[in-house]
Amino acid sequence: MTVKIAPSLLSADFGRLREEVTAVEAAGADLLHLDVMDGHFVPNITFGPQLVAALRPHSRLLFDVHLMIAAPERYVADFIAAGADIVTVHVEACVHLHRVLAQIKEKGAACGVALNPATPLGLVEEVLPLVDLVLLMTVNPGFGGQRFLHFVVPKVNAAAIFLRDRNCQAAVEVDGGVDVTTAPVVAAAGATILVAGTAVFGAPDRAAAVRALREAAEGRDFSRGGERLGAATFRD
Ligand SMILES: O=C(CO)[C@@H](O)[C@H](O)COP(=O)(O)O
Numbered sequence: 001m002t003v004k005i006a007p008s009l010l011s012a013d014f015g016r017l018r019e020e021v022t023a024v025e026a027a028g029a030d031l032l033h034l035d036v037m038d039g040h041f042v043p044n045i046t047f048g049p050q051l052v053a054a055l056r057p058h059s060r061l062l063f064d065v066h067l068m069i070a071a072p073e074r075y076v077a078d079f080i081a082a083g084a085d086i087v088t089v090h091v092e093a094c095v096h097l098h099r100v101l102a103q104i105k106e107k108g109a110a111c112g113v114a115l116n117p118a119t120p121l122g123l124v125e126e127v128l129p130l131v132d133l134v135l136l137m138t139v140n141p142g143f144g145g146q147r148f149l150h151f152v153v154p155k156v157n158a159a160a161i162f163l164r165d166r167n168c169q170a171a172v173e174v175d176g177g178v179d180v181t182t183a184p185v186v187a188a189a190g191a192t193i194l195v196a197g198t199a200v201f202g203a204p205d206r207a208a209a210v211r212a213l214r215e216a217a218e219g220r221d222f223s224r225g226g227e228r229l230g231a232a233t234f235r236d
């Protein structure tokens, strides 16, 4: 099973963002994950559409914008105009989820719905016809470098089955605490896009880090004896 690797810029060196983006693109990343936080929906503040627009001319990567902001309908048009290819909003932040997703589609971007670790999967059922991506948080959103929450793994698996049973082509993306140990667990559960911040930007060699994550997720991690890791690694 192939996976896509999406380095999260949140863990990059903010003084050298352009070089960081160039480095992960050269490293073979598939998407660039951009975490937008408003200090309200989550207890942290990051950046807005200006930064997305500033980086856009310097990269051909798909820009995967993860909005951790209250009432995201106020800003989706600005992020799409800035160059977002995918805009993901949190179910918990949208009073009118269907309206927000329709707005993203209408503006020409792919749309995602994100669920916090404690939010049930069933909340996306009615909007599935609009959804290109279901993002399952494996940490409580707000910060990079947190511990992976293993209790979400069954939900990742349930999401893959849920989508397949409904003939929905949406990707399952996992975000938070993904590293070479947890990547094979979420990939085995059915995730196809793996977001990784610390595991990529915390490593001295970005290219080696992206490669190691891909190999671990695809079961080609020979440093572990070449065995396909599976459900047995659910818990630490
Ligand atoms: O959305 C978020 C955090 O809220 C993530 O995208 C993090 O940036 C992932 O960082 P790591 O857990 O991989 O360090």
Ligand SMILES: [Fe+2]
Residues within 6 Å of the ligand: 008, 033, 034, 035, 066, 175, 195
């Ligand atoms: Fe994220």
